[in-house]
Amino acid sequence: MKKVEIFDPAMCCSTGVCGPSVDPELTRVASAVYSLEQKEFDIKRYNLANDPGAFADNEAVNQILHEKGPDALPVTLLNGEIMKVGTYPANEELAEWLDVKADELQEKPRIRVPLKFDL
Template sequence: MRKVEIFDPAMCCSTGVCGPSVDPNLTRLASAVYSLEQKGVNIRRFNLGNEPEVFAENGAVNEVLQEKRADALPVTLLDDQVVKVGEYPTNEEFSEWLEIKGEELTQKPKVRVSINMDK
């Protein structure tokens, strides 16, 4: 099974999908990552603000950062090899790398809300 790792710049939360102005590309990425996780794909995201040690310990990412600094983020690895620098992978790239259909990347998280009306 292929492994995808995305090394994000420092963001306020783990997905970057928060705050008053949400980047639609981050929303798309969060949805794709969620869909891939639900399919059992080995995919992880790391946030520089919360997990700097992971960036320092990864030789490939560390090399990119030494050369291009934090402006190089995000960095995406596929099976420990750098495949994308400075931009997030597109759904088409995920499809190609993981040999899945593009429509399989748009699954929305299902949230159940429980309301107790016994008051």
Template sequence: MYKVEIFDPAMCCSTGVCGPGVDPELTRVASAVYSLEKKGFNIKRYQLTTNPEKFAENDEITRIFKGKGPDALPVILVNDQVVKVGSYPTNEEFSEWFEVKAEELNEKPKARLSINLEQL
């Protein structure tokens, strides 16, 4: 079984739906990662802003980051080997690594809202 790690650039969120515009690439990747996590696959995503220790702990990520700077991100590791620098995996690559159909990678996370009407 494959282990996939995605090292994201600094950003406010991983979904692509924050800020003034929606980034469809981030939305696609977030959906794929969510779907794979729900199926129990070993996939992790680290952001430079929220998980800087993960970048510092990994010698290969540190080497790439020092050599190419933040424009090298995202960096994708499969089984601890760098397979992509500067772009996200396609759904076809995800499906190949995890042996699932690309159509299975489109599940959207459901947000739960909790509203206390007594405070209004």
């Protein structure tokens, strides 16, 4: 099975919905990753702020960080091979790499939020 790893820059969340404005690119990537996880693909995201060990342990990503600094992130690997540096893969690229249809990568996570009313 193919393995995709995305090494994100340091950020507070990977969904793009925190902070003063929504980042549509992060939202798209989060939906694509979620969709692939639901299909049981081996896909992982690492955040530099939360998972620094993953960056240090991966020789290729570590080398990019030493040569270009954190502005080179995100970095995407497919089976350990660098596929993208500095931008996230498009849904069409992920679909091609993993042999799925690009429109299958738009599933949104469904989260139940309990509502509490004081009457």
